[in-house]
Amino acid sequence: MARNLAEWPQATWWRPSVRLAALLAPFLTAAILSTARDSVPAATSVLVLVVWVVAAAATGDRLAGVLAAISAGAWFDFFLTEPYLRFTIADADDIEATVLLVVISLAVSELALWGYRQQQQAARRSGYLDGVLAAARAVAEGKLPPATVVDVVARQISEVLIADSCRYTEGPVRDARVAVLDHDGVLTRNGHAVDVERSGLPADEYIAVPVQRGPQTVGHFLLTATSHLAYPTREQRRVAVLLADQVAAAR
Known part of the structure; x- marks a missing residue:
């Protein structure tokens, strides 16, 4: 039967590794973007950071998606809004951008998780059908x-x-x-x-x-x-x- 897509992520090292990556990837990305903050618009930075949230949520781990969303919002504030390198925001537009980043990231995370669950269900149905067909074929052929x-x-x-x-x-x-x-x-x-x-x-x-x-x-x-x-x-x-x-x- 087809292997359940949820089986392999259950390795003891897997979820902690994904969650750590969900925290670190937005940090590293925001740090790199900060070196070109004058030439990279804030909207572009937001979109780049959301990509990591989608990637984390696509693993099927809701907590990883949430951690990535929070990390993206925090490091966007720290590296890409004035005053730089501080967890404070002076400009109202930057506050709006940060809030939208977190909200959109959480929404996208839930959508990615929904798609992951749908994929799991499809794989299970395929596995069940394969099992029934294999048994029916063995009976029909009469070779076993x-x-x-x-x-x-x-x-x-x-x-x-x-x-x-x-x-x-x-x-x-x-x-x-x-x-x-x-x-x-x-x-x-x-x-x-x-x-x-x-x-x-x-x-x-x-x-x-x-x-x-x-x-x-x-x-x-x-x-x-x-x-x-x-x-x-x-x-x-x-x-x-x-x-x-x-x-x-x-x-």
């Missing part, structure tokens, strides 16, 4: 033994639901404590629907994804999510059930 299809589907369900483990069990679910996922993506436990978006997948019991052939339940996948809180969307949960149905066709 049922046990292999089960293993492939189990891995994909585990990825989609952000679970720790997933294994297949023959027959219907017989333990009332196990939460069961239906075709509408609704998770039910002890007769009550679980608000997955709010509370996440149950961490103290198994989650079952039934494998149905018509009205008959021929088996189910048992998942655990004990090491972390997982909040799969309803779309993800429905994809997991659709993947499980491929096993019924292979057996």
Whole structure:
């Protein structure tokens, strides 16, 4: 499946590095622009500094975008408004320019973050579709033994639901404590629907994804999510059930 775009930035060094760069880049840029402040208009300097805010926000880290916006405003004041090399502003036009720089930077940062989230969602949908198509293709071609299809589907369900483990069990679910996922993506436990978006997948019991052939339940996948809180969307949960149905066709 396609790799989630949010995975690689989680390295421990990544976010601190981005945030440090978000603070330093506007400082260095404003310092360089100050050497040519007589020939570079203030409006041009503002646009150059906003570029760093966009770059920081495009990483998907909101705090980095905010830090870049604040840094840009502060160093614009320090290097490019009179009196120079002081955090004070004497001219009303410079005050307006500084305020606009910060406000515009924050607005652009939010727009960049919105685009980043949209890109993430598109990548996830593509990954889910690839998984379903791969499983369906394996079943249709009939080249893989049922046990292999089960293993492939189990891995994909585990990825989609952000679970720790997933294994297949023959027959219907017989333990009332196990939460069961239906075709509408609704998770039910002890007769009550679980608000997955709010509370996440149950961490103290198994989650079952039934494998149905018509009205008959021929088996189910048992998942655990004990090491972390997982909040799969309803779309993800429905994809997991659709993947499980491929096993019924292979057996």
